[in-house]
């Protein structure tokens with residue numbers, strides 16, 4: 269099922285490649301291609317969901333969410349999708365906030381225009397440079413449209429583009445519905461956007477359109493250095509992009525498994541302080557559902573602020589007290605009053621991220637960290653002097669005592685031994701067991717990315733079983 273749909277996706281791509289004149293691709297053709305690719309991606313994932321493949325299930329749910337338009341605040345319309353697209357209407361023209369994923373944007377545009385009428389946006393505000401927020405920008409833009417983004421937007425976009433072949437494969441491990449090869453086709457290219465107005469961290473960019481006031485505030489530190497939010501002061505509505513992540517409130521993603529630059533923890537706290545000065549009544553995130561109620565929003569923001577501040581200050585205190593990184597990763601837990609969902613950002617990974625943000629990759633621990641030779645280079649030499657039965661029973665013991673992280677470390681060493689098949693087969697079976705139990709454990713304090721990664725590793729381990 270899945271492979272057939274992948275063929276449909278590839279078919280769409282091939283059809284584009286053989287078009288006689290790619291330069292002549294006009295907006296309509298672009299939208300058709302993007303729309304077909306979007307439908308194929310959804311069908312891919314529907315197949316995966318139907319097969320009840322636990323790997324990437326949350327991501328699966330996101331891509332298979334229906335695209336629908338609703339009025340989420342007076343004169344503010346949201347088209348749902350992997351990333352939401354918003355239209356804020358005024359009597360003198362409309363503003364668009366975020367433009368979704370390229371493969372969903374044309375359907376979002378079609379539905380939004382069906383509700384508010386045909387228009388070219390006066391301004392497009394992009395919350396940050398991620399693919400799920402800028403995909404439809406070229407499909408919306410008209411001659412007169414002004415593009416507004418953070419002053420770091422182009423730099424963030426540059427490195428994400430330059431490293432795209434590498435980052436794409438990391439993304440695919442976590443989000444299996446993403447096509448195998450990055451899309452670099454003219455009709456699908458959503459990168460290389462140049463803002464007309466760049467917002468800096470000091471002064472918000474404000475404008476009035478049709479009597480409606482708009483304020484674009486820089487909020488760096490959440491999903492990167494180039495975050496902005498759109499504040500509608502008359503309505504007390506905040507279009508938050510990914511500043512708070514997909515659920516509210518939750519512990520933020522100070523580190524991302526997808527592979528990205530470090531995110532600055534103190535900047536994030538400062539940005540929340542800035543937002544607390546606004547009197548927000550409605551929060552419109554660029555993923556999933558709005559949050560209503562001034563008290564709920566304020567309480568959630570304060571809790572997130574305190575939690576990040578706590579993790580930051582205890583990590584710094586631990587470093588100053590001479591504790592090792594692994595000690596701090598185990599020790600630092602949110603106190604009861606600050607407990608937050610870790611589905612998006614995990615506290616122990618934030619500790620590591622803060623540690624490395626300040627002290628970089630040399631953990632001041634093992635001397636071999638300084639040199640290029642990995643442990644695996646010498647494991648083969650150990651093969652001859654290892655007692656295979658003793659090795660196996662050691663892993664068994666760790667597993668029985670639920671010392672899963674220790675069992676995993678041993679397995680990673682033993683697999684590197686590259687020893688005779690009689691030992692390898694039972695080791696690989698043990699690897700499947702250990703990964704399964706790690707995943708069960710991860711479900712308890714669920715972090716989406718940890719589950720995606722363990723799911724992917726488990727699938728690989730199962731496929732390698734003799």
Ligand SMILES: [Zn+2]
Nearest residue numbers: 351398400510
């Ligand atoms: Zn996003």
